[in-house]
Amino acid sequence: MAHLGKRVVLIGTGFVGSSYAFALLNQGITEELVLIDVNQEKAEGDAMDLNHGLPFSPSPTKIWFGDYRDCENADLVVITAGANQKPEETRLDLVHKNMKIFESIVSEVMKSGFNGIFLVATNPVDVLTYATWKFSGLPHERVIGSGTILDTARFRYLLGQYFRVDARNVHAYIIGEHGDTELPVWSHADIGGKAVTEFIRERKQYKQEDLETIFANVRDAAYHIIERKGATYYGIAMGLARLTKAILQNENSVLTVSAYLNGEYGHADIYIGVPAIVNRGGIREIVELKLSEAEKEKFSHSATVLKNVLNPFFGNKAHPS
C-alpha cells in the first residue's frame, strides 16, 4: 500500500490493541492505521468495524488489515500482542510466553526495513521494551515502553478524587517497574503547585494513611479490575493514544514511560518507568527528579527486580551503575 501520511502499525488487536485503535480513530491522531494479529480474522474484522466509524471521526484515517511489509514505511509500530494476566498472575509471570512472541514479532518488523519508533505495551512491559531494543538494534531513544503512564494516570485520578480537584491539575508520578515494585514520588506530588504533603500538614481532614491507601489502590488496580472483568484496556489504550500523539506531533511532552537509563537515577542498562520528554525522535531526555532517600531505595529495589528478570535472557547485572 502506498504511503499516504503518518502511519501507525498496531501488532496485536486484542482488548488493549483494539481499544487503542478506537482511541486513535476517535481523536484523529494518525493518517494511516494498519492492524496485524496472528488471529487474522480478528484484525480483519476490527479493520472493517473501525472503518464504519469513519463518517463520525474528526479527520480522515486510512485503516486496513495488513502484514509485516506495511511496517517499512511506518512512523510508529505499537506492540500490544501477547498473553495478558490471568487472575492471581503477576505481570512478571508472563515473561517466558511473551519473550518468545516478541523475538518473532520484532524480527518480522525489522525485516521489512522499518526505521521508526517502537512503542511497547505488552507485559511485563519494562522487560519486553528492553527485549525490543535488543532484538531490533534500534537506538534506545526510539524504543519506548508504556511504563507507568497508566499507573500515573490512576494515581492522578485517585488524588483528584480525594482532594476534589480535576485530575489534570494533579502533578504526581508513579515510577519504577509497571508492576508490584512501583513507587509513588510523594516528594514531587503537587496540586496546582502546592505540595500534597503540605495539604496533609495543614488540613486535618486529609490523612497520611489515606495517601497510603491511594497508592495501594494504584499499585493493585489491575488485580482489582481483572477480578471483575478479566482484563484492563481502556485506560492503557488512552495512555497509548496520548503517547502516540506526543510522538507524531513532536510535542516534547513529559510522560512517564519505560525509558532506557544510562546512569540517570543511578542505574544503567535497564528500561524502567520514569518521566521523560517525548517527541518525534522518541525519548528526547529523561527528567531526573531529586528523590528522597526512601524513594531512591525503593527505585533501586524495583530496578534490581527487573534486572533479575532480564538477567537469564540478556545477562544484565543486578547492581546499580
Ligand SMILES: NC(=O)c1ccc[n+]([C@@H]2O[C@H](COP(=O)([O-])OP(=O)(O)OC[C@H]3O[C@@H](n4cnc5c(N)ncnc54)[C@H](O)[C@@H]3O)[C@@H](O)[C@H]2O)c1
Ligand atoms: N502496559 C500496560 O499498562 C498494560 C495494561 C493492560 C494490559 N497490558 C498488556 O497488554 C497485553 C495484551 O493484553 P490484552 O488484554 O489485549 O490481551 P488479548 O489476549 O486480548 O490480546 C492479545 C492479542 O495478541 C495477539 N497475538 C498473540 N501472539 C501474537 C503474535 N505472535 N503476533 C501477532 N499477534 C499476536 C492475539 O491473537 C490477541 O489478539 C498483555 O500482555 C497485557 O498484560 C498492558
